[in-house]
Amino acid sequence: MAETSFAQDASAGARTIIVMDGSGSMWGQINGVPKLEIARETVAEVLKGLPQEREIGLVAYGHRTRGDCSDIEIMVPPAAGTADAISQAVNTMRFQGRTPLSDAVRRAAEELRFTENPATVVLVTDGIETCNADPCALGKELEQSGVEFTAHVVGFGLTRQEGLELSCLARNTGGSYFDASDREGLGKALDQAIKTAAPAATPAAPAPEPVQPExxxxxxxxxxxxxxxxxxxxxxxxxxxxxxxxxxxxxxxxxxxxxxxxxxxxxxxxxxxxxxxxxxxxxxxxxxxxxxxxxxxxxxEGDFVLDGPLTVQVGESFRVNWRGPEGEENYIDIMEKGSTATENEPSYAWARDGNPAELMAPITAGEYQLRYVVQGESARAVGLSVPLNVILGRAEIEAAEEVAPGAEFPVRARGPQNSRHWVDIVTPGFSEFSGEIGYFYLGEPGAPFTEGSLTAPAEPGSYDLRYVIEGMKGDRRVIARRTITVSPGASADVSLAPVE
CATH class of the missing domain: 2.60.40.2840 (Immunoglobulin-like)
Structure with missing residues (x-):
């Protein structure tokens, strides 16, 4: 490749397609606002600043059919002056399907004729591939067969591990991975990704050699x-x-x-x-x-083994595979970091109850230790201790903004699942853990969410929905809340968006 490259004409240069996630997970909320609403508004704002001659298009996946890995649509073919058309198309997306992001990127590349012309794809996704494809391998394939093909990835609300799994798609094509966790972050990331894809107006200077860190x-x-x-x-x-x-x-x-x-x-x-x-x-x-x-x-190999997570969320149920000496009174527990006590633990499980052991994280974040405790004739000893980090993590309550007085309405709780935890409805400022207006308990440990229902009060006004977790000792705390309005003008029949 030559050291200095000249930009193509805007009408025939590095044409761009935005690949937009239309999967059901986009109904998830950030600060009480569905991600799909944030995405719609952000795309419109970013595209307003593009030059009219910029050639850009839109591909969407997962927005028409649930559970269909072939649900990929070229909504706006790449052309000049398409900003308004793209914004309108994003507003019509229904966000209900799966995440065939690899095939969607491939489809966008083919639409751009990437084997004949410089081409850029900007993928915006809030989830990883769910249709048995390998985005890393796709990146290598497109880079090898394309003419200056580049893919940039904008991860919207992804975990660090999810971001690492997807960043290879960008890295293998010479593109960049942008992380966005909220409205402002998405705007900056999308703006930077699209500007990075823009053809230069003047001869480009040789790119400096990256400095290899030590x-x-x-x-x-x-x-x-x-x-x-x-x-x-x-x-x-x-x-x-x-x-x-x-x-x-x-x-x-x-x-x-x-x-x-x-x-x-x-x-x-x-x-x-x-x-x-x-x-x-x-x-x-x-x-x-x-x-x-x-x-x-x-x-x-080791005489004692504790194979469990290093980090868990408050109130989260998790499993630990263990190895240790037999004994009816031996157990696996969780204890504060540095403590040598062998009683009053926040959580424990008897070894005799099976392998793996089922434990629940404390409801207070902090540094703890996961231990295998052996019961002797007259004393207990810690056979093995490994660190355990308990974090606040993420918890969300999904429900309608408004409900009718006395109406039963559905609620979805995302976060730590356990039959000790519950979602309730209370008056604003209510701080007790009994005397709620209504509640339902959460479900199977390890499940991503629980769906239940509550009945709205007869009196119109604002009320709070609370996500309450309870520790093994009966201690309780609220880890998420949201406001809901009881209004006579609201529909008596409300529903939640389908889950991907």
Missing amino acids: ATLDAADSAAITSAVKVTWTATRSERDYIDVAPLGAPAFEWASWVELGDSDKVMLRMPPEPGDYVIRYIAPDAAEPVVASRPIKVV
């Missing part, structure tokens, strides 16, 4: 399976860097487990559950060579 890692030479290993690191870090452990010889973005860097120069990294030769790595996703530093570690 890092060091220090950790033990060996560790027991599933144990937590302290890793000390130094680096000029960027926001998306992380440390992982992977089988020897694994590609850069394949790992057994990984951990964010945090605010200090030390992290605790969970070892894999299978013995063998592994490597601890410092990964910089945006660097030319993502594996910036590495060191080998041998993972060996």
Whole structure:
């Protein structure tokens, strides 16, 4: 490729298609506003600032049919002056299907004739691929067969791991991954992605060679399976860097487990559950060579094993696979970090009740330890302790904005699921955990949500819906709330958007 490139004419240059997520998950809310509404408004605002001669189009997926991986539509073919048409098309999307994002990007590339002309696709998605396709492999394929083909990805409300899984689509085509968690972030990310895709008006200067960061890692030479290993690191870090452990010889973005860097120069990294030769790595996703530093570690069998998550949400139920000596009184528990006490734990499960053990996280965020406790003849001893981080996480209540007095209406609760937790309706400012106007308990641990129903009060006005979690000791707290209006003019028949 030549060091200096000249822009194509706007009518024949780097034409662009926005690929918009129309899946049912876009009904999820951010700060009480459905993501689809935020996306509609943001797309309209960003497109207003585009030059009329800019050639841009729209492809949507998952917006016409539920459960159909072939639901991909070219809503607006790429052409000049299509900003208003794209905004209107996004407003007609119904957001109800699945997430065939890989095939949608491929369809957009073909519409742009990417094998003949420079082409750019900007993918906006709030979820990962759900139709058995590999976006990473697609990125490599399109890059190899295209003429200056680039894909940028805007992740809207994705978790860090989901973002890492999708960023390879952009990275493998020379594009960028943009993370957006709210309305402002989506606007900035979409604006930057589209501007990055714009053809230049003047000869482009040679791109500077990326500076390869440097890092060091220090950790033990060996560790027991599933144990937590302290890793000390130094680096000029960027926001998306992380440390992982992977089988020897694994590609850069394949790992057994990984951990964010945090605010200090030390992290605790969970070892894999299978013995063998592994490597601890410092990964910089945006660097030319993502594996910036590495060191080998041998993972060996252990007498005690606790294989569970390093991080859980408050009130979340989770499973722990364990190994330890037999004993009717042995148990797995959760205790505050640094505590050596073997009583009054926030949560525990008897080993005799089966493997894996079922536990529930404390309802207060903080640093804890997951322990295997052995009961002796006259005392208890901690056979193994591994760190457990309990975070606030995300919880949402979905319901209609307005309901009629006395009407029964559906409610969907997303967050930690357990039969000890509930959603209730109360008057504004109500702080007690009894005497509610109405409530329903949540469901199966591990489920993504529970749907239930409440009955609106007969008196019009504003009321609060609360997401209440209860700990194993009966302690309670509210982790999410939203306002609902009881109005005589509201429909008596309301429903929730379908779930993807």
